[in-house]
Amino acid sequence: MKIADVRVIVTCPGRNFVTLKIVTDDGVHGVGDATLNGRELAVAAYLRDHVAPALIGRDASRIEDTWQYLYKGAYWRRGPVTMTAIAAVDTALWDILGKVAGLPVYKLLGGRSREGVTVYGHANAATTDEVLAEVARYVDLGYRAVRVQTGVPGLASTYGVSGDKMFYEPADAALPTENVWSTEKYLAHVPTVFARVRDEFGPTVKLLHDVHHRLTPIEAARLGKSLEPYALTWIEDPVPAELQEGFRLIRQHTTTPIAVGEVFNTVWDCETLIREQLIDYIRATVVHAGGITHLRRIFDLAALHHVRSGSHGATDLSPVCMAAALHLDLAIPNFGLQEYMRHTPETDAVFPHGYHYDGGYLHPAETPGLGVDIDEELAARYPYRPAQLPVNRLEDGTVHSW
Numbered sequence: 001m002k003i004a005d006v007r008v009i010v011t012c013p014g015r016n017f018v019t020l021k022i023v024t025d026d027g028v029h030g031v032g033d034a035t036l037n038g039r040e041l042a043v044a045a046y047l048r049d050h051v052a053p054a055l056i057g058r059d060a061s062r063i064e065d066t067w068q069y070l071y072k073g074a075y076w077r078r079g080p081v082t083m084t085a086i087a088a089v090d091t092a093l094w095d096i097l098g099k100v101a102g103l104p105v106y107k108l109l110g111g112r113s114r115e116g117v118t119v120y121g122h123a124n125a126a127t128t129d130e131v132l133a134e135v136a137r138y139v140d141l142g143y144r145a146v147r148v149q150t151g152v153p154g155l156a157s158t159y160g161v162s163g164d165k166m167f168y169e170p171a172d173a174a175l176p177t178e179n180v181w182s183t184e185k186y187l188a189h190v191p192t193v194f195a196r197v198r199d200e201f202g203p204t205v206k207l208l209h210d211v212h213h214r215l216t217p218i219e220a221a222r223l224g225k226s227l228e229p230y231a232l233t234w235i236e237d238p239v240p241a242e243l244q245e246g247f248r249l250i251r252q253h254t255t256t257p258i259a260v261g262e263v264f265n266t267v268w269d270c271e272t273l274i275r276e277q278l279i280d281y282i283r284a285t286v287v288h289a290g291g292i293t294h295l296r297r298i299f300d301l302a303a304l305h306h307v308r309s310g311s312h313g314a315t316d317l318s319p320v321c322m323a324a325a326l327h328l329d330l331a332i333p334n335f336g337l338q339e340y341m342r343h344t345p346e347t348d349a350v351f352p353h354g355y356h357y358d359g360g361y362l363h364p365a366e367t368p369g370l371g372v373d374i375d376e377e378l379a380a381r382y383p384y385r386p387a388q389l390p391v392n393r394l395e396d397g398t399v400h401s402w
């Protein structure tokens, strides 16, 4: 069970994905997602030039040892590029182990703790009237949780509100496009949206909202307070999270639950947030936070402090990441919610997978391993196309968080 071949596959079936494929000398292969939106080729080079040569000949079943080797051995610890590369190796090794054991990966992780993985979908539209129809569409599809985003009156465009309804893609140009932001206009508008959504859909559907790091702590506190009557399940990324202590201020002022972590890459990014119970959901992911091995470590710390998982699951996280996430979501005791945005048919064809949606839940495949693969021939038909995430500016031109 030695690693015999390591391949980095870059493909663009509608959007860019980087996938690592590891093959053992017994001919078993595993796959790991290595996609870092807008910075894909940095991870591809890291894997191809610096990681792959060191993997050849290693025992594929030594998952923990390989993780430590890549993390500590790099000397330059952490960071999104490094941790995405390590994640891809780790995920592929879990896939191989599952195949060799003849078990779906969630059984290797301790078995199922629930019957299905509750997911939330994205309702987004320019206006409140339109977004009500979008929420209705998800409720009709059986979703128990819906993220609601709208345009803001007086602002031409807003990150997180796409033109296309079912397929969402924020990395929209080779060089970043620009949005204009006004906190005053935003804070005045959002509560009016949720008042209408609650009124229309009643008290039980879980409602979520993504702030995309655009507020200061005291502004976020005001937002949380103003949304309390509508009982949101969470507000997400209310402030930039480089300063973990910033969340103390938000916490003192509002009972609206807080989710954060889609840009985190190690437990060190959220250690204070979790230990001080400053958040309610941790949104770190398999692909950006060091794979199944490290994300489980983060979730275990979270479990000690009443924090539940709420992993990121936008379209730039490939079906390989989604498959891995579902195994972990099913197994951990403190699962909260899983974000789920459907991929395009082109993406689904390149990444054949056995997970499926049913009545508000996703279910991982029951086949050995992760239950997902990459069709390399088909992938080769979609060459890489440069695409970056947008930049946000205040009305006076100052660069702002998304």
Ligand code: EZ4
Binding pocket: 037, 160, 170, 210, 212, 262, 312, 313, 314, 315, 316, 339
């Ligand atoms: O901005 O996936 O909650 N989901 C999000 C996403 C992220 C993109 C970044 O690559 O915030 O839209």
Ligand code: CO
Binding pocket: 210, 212, 236, 237, 262
């Ligand atoms: Co988000």
